[in-house]
Amino acid sequence: MKWNALVIGLVFVTLVAASPRAHPQSTFENLDFEAANVADLPYPTLGEPVYITNGVPGWNISPAAGPGVMGHNSMPIGGAAVVILGPVWPSNQILQGNYTVELFFSTEGPPTAGEIFQSGLVPLGTKSVSFYGAGSFGLSFAGQQLPLAVLQSGTKYTVYGADISAFAGQTGELRFEGGGRLDNIVLSSQSIPEPSFATLLLLGTLALGLSRRKWIRM
Numbered sequence: 001m002k003w004n005a006l007v008i009g010l011v012f013v014t015l016v017a018a019s020p021r022a023h024p025q026s027t028f029e030n031l032d033f034e035a036a037n038v039a040d041l042p043y044p045t046l047g048e049p050v051y052i053t054n055g056v057p058g059w060n061i062s063p064a065a066g067p068g069v070m071g072h073n074s075m076p077i078g079g080a081a082v083v084i085l086g087p088v089w090p091s092n093q094i095l096q097g098n099y100t101v102e103l104f105f106s107t108e109g110p111p112t113a114g115e116i117f118q119s120g121l122v123p124l125g126t127k128s129v130s131f132y133g134a135g136s137f138g139l140s141f142a143g144q145q146l147p148l149a150v151l152q153s154g155t156k157y158t159v160y161g162a163d164i165s166a167f168a169g170q171t172g173e174l175r176f177e178g179g180g181r182l183d184n185i186v187l188s189s190q191s192i193p194e195p196s197f198a199t200l201l202l203l204g205t206l207a208l209g210l211s212r213r214k215w216i217r218m
Contacts, residue, residue, distance in 0.1 A: 028120035028174065029058035031185040033099045036084050038072045043088050047074025055084040056101060062115040078108035082116050085181070095132040095157045095183035103135070105179040113138075116182070117175035124169045128192045130161040135180010142172030149192050157181070161192045 029035070037054040041047065049065055050072045061082040065071050071083040086099035094100045103114030122141070129139070129146070134157045139146045146162035153159075164187070176182055 026121050026123045026187055028118060030056065032097055033084065033101050033183060034097045036086065036099045038084060040088050041073050045073055048072050056116065059116050059118045063112065076104050078106065080104055080106040080112035080114045082114045092156065093181065095134065095181055100181050100183045102181045103179050113177045113179060115175060115177040117173050119171065119173045121171045122164060122167045122169065122187065125189050126168045126187050127163065127165040128161050128188045128190055129164045129185065130159060130188060131185040132157040132183040133160050133180060135178060137176055137178035137180065137182065140175045141167050163192050
């Protein structure tokens with residue numbers, strides 16, 4: 001029986017979750033954002049500024065809310081931003097665990113996107129990188145764009161994946177840019193399945209959304 005791309009994607013996600021060999025050791029850290037060291041603010045709240053090293057240890061962001069600072073449980077007013085959400089935050093907006101990162105496009109001034117990035121080693125044998133996303137994202141490694149495939153779609157988030165095998169054994173910067181909630185980044189020894197026509201159509205729609213929000217790099 002011939003499996004369609006959706007079934008293959010579900011098998012990929014299951015293998016990534018179940019296999020201890022699906023997560024090669026790397027120097028990247030805090031890929032699920034659960035290392036956040038922030039207060040348990042009541043909800044609803046106006047939020048607070050926190051040091052980036054406490055909000056998303058191991059990562060850097062652009063633009064910052066101030067020198068070395070980002071928002072916690074707060075919403076930007078017009079500008080691009082990166083915010084850490086949790087642990088006291090509506091559960092339907094936390095994609096997994098206790099914390100989720102949200103990136104924001106600017107709605108005023110020059111068109112800009114939120115970015116979160118860190119440098120690390122892609123271990124030998126790594127074939128793919130996947131993540132939970134609810135929004136529009138671009139992903140790059142060492143300055144090279146990684147085309148995204150939809151592995152699984154749900155009501156809370158979409159599981160995206162990209163082939164990163166060409167960079168196995170190399171050190172470089174992993175960078176996410178765009179707008180929306182982001183979580184559970186996984187480097188895997190599993191390959192990315194070929195996308196279906198519906199998947200390509202969805203990704204084309206997301207790419208169009210990103211192009212309409214084209215930002216200016218400073």
